[in-house]
Amino acid sequence: MSHDRPVGELLRDWRRRSGLSQLDLAIAAEVSARHLSFVETGRTTPSSAMVLHLADRLAVPLRERNRLLVAAGHAPVFGGQPLDEPDSARARETVQQVLLAHEPYPALAVDRRWNLVLANQAVEVFLDGADPELVRPPINMMRLGLHPDGMAPRLRNLAQVRSYLLPRLAHQAARTGDPQLHALYEELVAFGPEPAPGPPDPAEAALVIQVSFREAELRFVNTVTTLGAAFDAALDEIAIEAYLPADLATRRYFRTDR
Known part of the structure; x- marks a missing residue:
């Protein structure tokens, strides 16, 4: 180790x-x-x-x-328990409030390996119709999004999503040396053509996702926010993914009682 x-x-x-x-x-x-x-x-x-x-x-x-x-023979200085631990109740509540404030649009929190930690109710847009094995905890959102039995068949711009996410996953795996991230990349890249190698393009600040959901065609802008808690290792690893409507039709869909 x-x-x-x-x-x-x-x-x-x-x-x-x-x-x-x-x-x-x-x-x-x-x-x-x-x-x-x-x-x-x-x-x-x-x-x-x-x-x-x-x-x-x-x-x-x-x-x-x-x-x-x-x-180096020194004591660790950064605290941090997983958000499902009793000692992390306050941090969990803080993250949950951020997700709830984003409703009616989807928002979720993932850990450093893309496992779902918390989500608001609108996340059903991404979970709908997926193979039960993919939505059994821990739900890996990267796998759910790109797996043929997950969200991939409903993505209208799957190639664009793959070319956006996979280089980021490869860069993250190489940067951290995490064998689980390496294995996840190898698993997901096998589902389609391997994207061009290289680090993520910093000019690509947000990803537009086009997904069918039941009888609707929805378009979202995806943004990722990291908490960057200065002294908490668990919060430092949490990323909040927020999805905003990318067109008027999507905005109206969520603002209308269904």
Whole structure:
């Protein structure tokens, strides 16, 4: 497991995933390249402050920062229990309020592996007609969206959705080194042509989704918001996906009693 490895190896892995040389990171972190080399090779044990400083420059998720600290012999500093734990009741309520405020339009919260954490009632638009196996908890929203027995047959712009989501999933898997994300990508890419490699295009700020739902043809703009809780690893991993009507017909559909 990753926490059994020396902190220098873990930091080196994060640096390489970020596409940085030792010199690049040393300059960004304002430390000497020699000191960074000593940290990575285990000749120097970094202080907790140095571990956090380097992790910040590498944009390491908070949960992984805790692992770096433990590997360096320091205590973890970021709390955070899953939202279904009793100690997370307040955080869960906060996320739920955000989702409810977005009604009548769909909104949902997913964890770092795209598993559904919370949703409002309008999420039925995405769950409708899916194979029961795909909507059995934990529901993986990436799999549900692209699986032939999930939402894919109802997506009127499936190719566009695949070309938007799969590169992001590949980039996320490569960036984190998470084997479950790698496996998810390999599973989903097999359902259709593999999209062009490369990181997500930052110019693509939002995805338009065209989906049939019962007798309606709906179009949504999808936006993703991360909470970025400064000291909570669980909240740091939560992303809220909000869907807004992309045309007047969709807006009217949700504003009319059905």
